[in-house]
Amino acid sequence: MTTIDPVAGRTAGPGDTARAPDATRTTRTTRRRSGVLGAVGPVVAVVVIAAYCLAPFYWMLVSSLRRTNDIFDNSLLPTAWSLESYTKVFSGSTTFARALLNSLIVASTTTVLALALGIFAAYAIARLNFRFKTAVLTVIIATSMFPGISVVVPLLRLFSDIGWINTYQAMIVPSLSFAIPLAVWNLTTFMKQLPYDLEQAAMIDGCTKWQAFRKILLPLAAPGVFTTAILTFIHSWNEFIIALSMVNDPAIQTATVAISKFTGASEFQAPYGEQMAAGVIVTIPLVVAVLLFQRRIVEGLTAGATK
Template identity: 45%
Template sequence: MAAKNQTRNKIGTWVGFIFILVWCLLPVVWIMSLSLKGPGETAAGSAQFLPKSPTLQNYRDILGIGTVTPGQENTHADFLDALRNSFGIAAIATFLAVIFATLAAYAIARLDFKGKRLVLSLALAIAMFPVVALVGPLFDLWRTLGLFNTWPGLIIPYMSFTLPLAIWTLSAFFREIPWEMEQAAQVDGATSWQAFRKVIVPLAAPGVFTAAILTFFFAWNEFVLAISLTSTTASRTVPAQLSFFVGPDPFNPPYGLLAAASVVVTVPIIIIVLLFQRKIVAGLTSGAVKG
C-alpha cells in the first residue's frame, strides 16, 4: 500500500511539473514560432501554431543582415540604437545603484542611529510608489533641467526605484556576516574602509550580485519612463522602441518583427539567469532561515 501511494505521489509530482513547465514555456515557444513567420502568415491572422514556411527574414530586418524587406530599411538602425541605449543605461544604473545600496545597507546593518527604521520604511514606500504618478512631474522637471531625452534622464529615476530593493537585499546579507570578522581585520591593522572593502564586501558577494541582477532587470524591462521621458532614438530603450514598430497600415502590425525583437531582447536575460541562478537564489533567500 505504501509503495502504491509513493508511486502515485511521484506520478502526481511529475504531472504537476510538466503542467507548470508547459504553462510557463508556451508563451516563449509561441513568440519564437511567430518570429519565424513571414508577413503573409501573420497578416492573414492565421492561428496556426507552427510556421508553414519558417524564415529568418524578421531577424535580418531588425539586425540589418543581408537583404532587408522593403519598407523596413530603418528598422534595424532604430533597433540597434535602442539596444545600445538599453545596455548602456541599464549598466550605468546598475553600477551606481549597487555602489550606493552597498554603502547604505552596510550603515543600516552595522550602525545604530536614530531614524534607521524610518529610512527602511521610506525605502519600502518608495519602492511601492506607482511609477505612473511620477511621469507628469518628471516630464516637466526634466524639460526644465535639460534632462529630457537623455541617458541621465532615465538613469536617475531608474535608480530611485531600484535602490530600495537593493538596500533591503544587501542589508539582510550584512546582518548575517559576523561582526567579529571585521573586528579581527581591524585588530590586524586594517582600517574600517579596508575591512569593509576586503572582508565584508567579498563575503556579501552573493547579495551584491543579486542586487545587481534585479536592478539590471528593472532597467532593462522598464517601459513607462522610457516611453514618457524620451522622444528620439538618442536615448529610447528597446521596450519603448518596440511600440514604434509599425506595419503598412494600423490594422496590420508587424507581429513577426515584434516577436523577433522580443526574442533578441530576451536572450541576454535568459543567459544571465541560467548562468547565475544559484547566486540569485542564494541572494533572494538570504535571511529566510535562522539558526
C-alpha cells in the same frame, strides 16, 4: 482454536484467517499508490506551472520564425521556417541596434549606481545602531511602491524645466527610485547575516575599517550583490513608461520603446512578426545573464535560510 482480534475487539474464528492476507495486501497496494502519487504529484505541478509561464515566450519565438503571410497560423510549429522577421528588424536602419545599445547604457548605469549607493547604505543600516532604523528602512522601501504612471507628469514637468528631455539621465534617475530601495533592502538583509566577529578579527590583525569592509565583507556579500544586480538590471532593461514619456528622439529611445513604435507596410497593418522577433532579441541578454550567474543568484536568494 480462537484468538482475540485486538483491532475489532472480538473473537476471531478460523474463517477470519483467510481474510488477513487480503487486507494486508490491500494496505500495501494503497501505500504504494500513495507513494507514487506523492512522488509524481510535485513533478506534474512543476511541469504545469513551467508550461503556463513559458507558453507566451514559446509562442513569441515560434511566431518570430514564421513568414509574414503565416503569422496568424495557429500551428504549434511553423509550416515554413523563416528568418524574415529578424532580417526586417535590422534591415535598412540601425535604429533598433541603437535602441539595444541605449537600453544597455541605461540598465548598466542604473545597476552600477544602485549598487554603489545601496552597498554603503545597507552596510550602515546593518552595522550601525541609531534611532528609527526600522522607520528609515520602511521609508526606503515605501519609495519604490509608487506606480510609475503616478510620477510621470511631475517628472516630465521637472525635466522639461531643467532641459533633461531626450537625455539618458531622464531615464536613469527615475529608475534609481526603484533600484536603490531594492538594493538597500536586499543587501541589508544579507549583511545582517554576516558575523561582526569577522570585521573585528580583521581590524585586530591590522586592517582599517575600510579594509575590513573591502577585503572581508564584500567578498562574502558577493552572492547578495549579484542577486541584487541581476534583479536591478532586469527591471531597468524592461522599463517602459518612463522611457516612453521622457524620450521622443529615436537616437535615445530604448529597445522596449522602439518595439512599440514599429510600423508595418501601411498604417493599418501591425508588424507582429517584427515585434515578436524584436521581443526575442530583447529577451536574450536577460536569459544569458541569468544562466551565467545562476549559482550566485540562488546563493543570494537562499542566504540566511539556514545556519
